[in-house]
Amino acid sequence: MSTEALDTRATTDSPPNEAIVRRRKKRPTWVAYLPYLAPGAIAFVVVIGIPFATNIAYSFQKWKGGMSPHIWVGLDNYRALLHDEQFWTSFRNSISMIVAMVIIPTLIGLLLASVLFDYLGKKFGSRSASVLRASYYLPQILPVAVAGVLWNWILNAQTGALNEVLRSLGVDNPPNWLGSPTTAMPTVMLVLVWVQIGYPVVIFMSALQRVDPELYEAAELDGAGWGRRFRAITIPQIKPETFVVVLTCTVAALKVFGPIYVLTRGGPEGSTLVPSYYSYLNFFDKSKVGYGAAVANVLTLVIVIAAGLILVAQARSERKEGVG
Amino acid sequence: MATDVISAPPAARHRRGKARWLVLVGAVLVAVAILAPFVIMVLNAFKSPLDYSLNGPLSLPTELYTKGLTTFWERVDFPQKLLNSIWISSAVAVLGTLLSLLNAYAIGIGRVKGRLLVVSLFLLATMLPQEALIYPLFTMAQSVGLSNSPWSVIIIFTVIQSAFGTYLLASVLGTFPKALLEAAALDGASRWDVLWKVVFPVVRPTLSVLMIFFFIWTWNEFFIPLVMLTTNDTQTIPVALASLQGDRLMDAPTTNAGALVSLVPAVLFFLIFQRTLTRGVTAGAVK
Numbered sequence: 001m002s003t004e005a006l007d008t009r010a011t012t013d014s015p016p017n018e019a020i021v022r023r024r025k026k027r028p029t030w031v032a033y034l035p036y037l038a039p040g041a042i043a044f045v046v047v048i049g050i051p052f053a054t055n056i057a058y059s060f061q062k063w064k065g066g067m068s069p070h071i072w073v074g075l076d077n078y079r080a081l082l083h084d085e086q087f088w089t090s091f092r093n094s095i096s097m098i099v100a101m102v103i104i105p106t107l108i109g110l111l112l113a114s115v116l117f118d119y120l121g122k123k124f125g126s127r128s129a130s131v132l133r134a135s136y137y138l139p140q141i142l143p144v145a146v147a148g149v150l151w152n153w154i155l156n157a158q159t160g161a162l163n164e165v166l167r168s169l170g171v172d173n174p175p176n177w178l179g180s181p182t183t184a185m186p187t188v189m190l191v192l193v194w195v196q197i198g199y200p201v202v203i204f205m206s207a208l209q210r211v212d213p214e215l216y217e218a219a220e221l222d223g224a225g226w227g228r229r230f231r232a233i234t235i236p237q238i239k240p241e242t243f244v245v246v247l248t249c250t251v252a253a254l255k256v257f258g259p260i261y262v263l264t265r266g267g268p269e270g271s272t273l274v275p276s277y278y279s280y281l282n283f284f285d286k287s288k289v290g291y292g293a294a295v296a297n298v299l300t301l302v303i304v305i306a307a308g309l310i311l312v313a314q315a316r317s318e319r320k321e322g323v324g
Numbered sequence: 325m326a327t328d329v330i331s332a333p334p335a336a337r338h339r340r341g342k343a344r345w346l347v348l349v350g351a352v353l354v355a356v357a358i359l360a361p362f363v364i365m366v367l368n369a370f371k372s373p374l375d376y377s378l379n380g381p382l383s384l385p386t387e388l389y390t391k392g393l394t395t396f397w398e399r400v401d402f403p404q405k406l407l408n409s410i411w412i413s414s415a416v417a418v419l420g421t422l423l424s425l426l427n428a429y430a431i432g433i434g435r436v437k438g439r440l441l442v443v444s445l446f447l448l449a450t451m452l453p454q455e456a457l458i459y460p461l462f463t464m465a466q467s468v469g470l471s472n473s474p475w476s477v478i479i480i481f482t483v484i485q486s487a488f489g490t491y492l493l494a495s496v497l498g499t500f501p502k503a504l505l506e507a508a509a510l511d512g513a514s515r516w517d518v519l520w521k522v523v524f525p526v527v528r529p530t531l532s533v534l535m536i537f538f539f540i541w542t543w544n545e546f547f548i549p550l551v552m553l554t555t556n557d558t559q560t561i562p563v564a565l566a567s568l569q570g571d572r573l574m575d576a577p578t579t580n581a582g583a584l585v586s587l588v589p590a591v592l593f594f595l596i597f598q599r600t601l602t603r604g605v606t607a608g609a610v611k
Contacts, residue, residue: 030434030436030437032515033433033434033436034436036426036427036429036434037430037431037434039423040424040426040427040430040486040490043483043486044483044487046483047457047479047480047484048449048452048484050460050464051457051458051460051461051464054459054460055456058459058460065459115347115350116351119344119347120344120348123347123348124344124348132351132355135355135359136354136355138358138359138362141590142587142590143544143546143561143562143565144562145546145562146562146583146586148566149565149566149569149579149583150361150583151361152569153576153580153583154361154364161364161380164381165380168380194358194361197358198358251450251451254453255453255454257454258562261547275453276453276454279455280455280458280547283458283459284551293456293459295455296453296456299456300452300453300456303453304448304451307451
């Protein structure tokens with residue numbers, strides 16, 4: 001296909017060509033564009049469509065992977081999930097993931113972006129604001145596995161940097177941050193906030209550039225302080241971006257795998273177990289492929305519902321604005 | 325900026341004279357807290373284990389200790405992993421952008437029937453947890469002889485990234501100036517010509533942003549490479565680094581030097597393309 005296409009391209013460089021003229025006569029219905037969609041559509045079906053359908057089929061089977069027999073068990077896997085304490089724990093932990101990856105970063109991000117853009121940028125010049133923005137964004141660009149390995153060492157109970165510092169400050173028995181069921185989850189959440197914070201800051205700052213500066217100037221002349229401008233201009237004006245951030249981060253929080261894998265592997269005692277990691281465990285550790293597939297499917301459903309709710313909320317808020 | 329300050333009422337300016345420094349200190353403190361782990365990493369990447377246990381993590385190294393770096397470098401065969409990561413990420417960046425452009429051309433300019441359904445499916449695909457695809461993909465790769473091959477990862481990520489790319493580009497091309505297309509049609513240009521000689525030059529900035537995104541996203545991917553690339557010689561940098569965890573050899577300098585060299589490529593890439601990237605994040609945000 002590509003060689004043919006290249007030929008066409010070569011011939012059109014030379015003056016009028018009969019083939020082209022003929023083609024132009026039978027012109028444009030959308031059908032003629034289908035060949036351009038074909039590679040993408042085929043690839044999509046092969047890499048996403050078929051595997052997803054297969055995964056649903058797996059979830060109705062008992063299968064240990066490899067050459068072992070596939071046994072059709074209907075809804076048994078899903079029924080078992082209902083009574084699986086670890087399954088429920090993993091989804092409860094997803095709420096913590098949403099707090100750490102969506103709620104806290106979005107709130108802090110709004111505040112930081114507004115302070116950088118509407119306050120520091122004006123008082124100290126935009127250069128200082130962009131330097132600060134870049135430093136907030138740095139954790140976002142490093143591979144999550146690298147971040148995990150780094151934090152794992154910093155937080156290591158015996159040899160880690162944090163506890164070394166605490167001991168030198170006279171703390172006798174510093175906590176085993178990632179190793180104890182009570183502290184593991186809050187610690188993981190802190191690391192995730194650190195990873196995530198730059199994303200909303202960058203998005204919100206670029207959103208603020210879209211806002212008409214006269215709005216801010218007029219408000220300033222009217223004597224509105226930063227706080228008032230934040231509530232009356234910043235928040236309503238960048239609502240569309242806020243929805244985008246909340247949507248993408250919620251999906252990411254529900255899907256989170258890498259940080260858990262490198263920081264805690266779901267432990268200790270399942271205190272940081274998340275659905276994606278639980279599914280992975282069933283697939284590759286416990287060889288319960290059907291069960292892992294069922295977990296993954298429930299997770300898919302939860303993600304789609306959460307995304308749907310956010311999109312509905314967005315549509316509703318846009319409509320309200322249209323009326324008001 | 326400067327005029328802003330001058331035009332503000334003088335009273336207000338004086339009132340905020342000290343407050344602004346407080347706010348600046350606050351913002352800088354946040355930056356310091358975020359950068360601290362990086363600083364600690366750099367400090368300890370070149371510090372000998374003895375130095376570490378004597379002086380702790382916050383001191384400057386007493387001498388430049390490079391054994392951590394060399395241990396890591398040789399242990400994971402870093403050049404090999406670097407090549408694997410570069411090859412996979414570049415291939416996905418190029419192929420994924422190309423596929424996105426072809427899809428978006430048919431959807432945004434060709435306005436093919438059912439395009440809303442196609443875009444919704446693609447968008448849905450970006451939300452799928454990779455766990456819901458991985459086991460079938462794993463067995464499929466085995467059955468076509470692509471198990472443990474970088475190509476399996478390249479093909480998968482080309483499709484996954486282009487799902488997002490199509491969504492973004494289709495809405496960009498949906499607003500493509502009609503006049504340009506009509507003029508090209510009058511000149512007798514074929515659809516293929518229009519794509520490469522009219523559309524491509526106009527959307528090139530967006531395409532380059534997409535390429536950078538695809539490169540970094542693929543570079544940072546963890547789960548699919550972890551499952552698909554099972555031997556040492558095919559692994560990417562993040563997988564290699566993570567698989568060393570718990571290894572006896574991973575003392576403080578080795579861990580830190582490993583993390584340091586593993587993030588250098590990403591940071592370099594980021595610095596080179598920072599301007600394009602910031603623009604790209606914006607493009608993604610407002611669609």
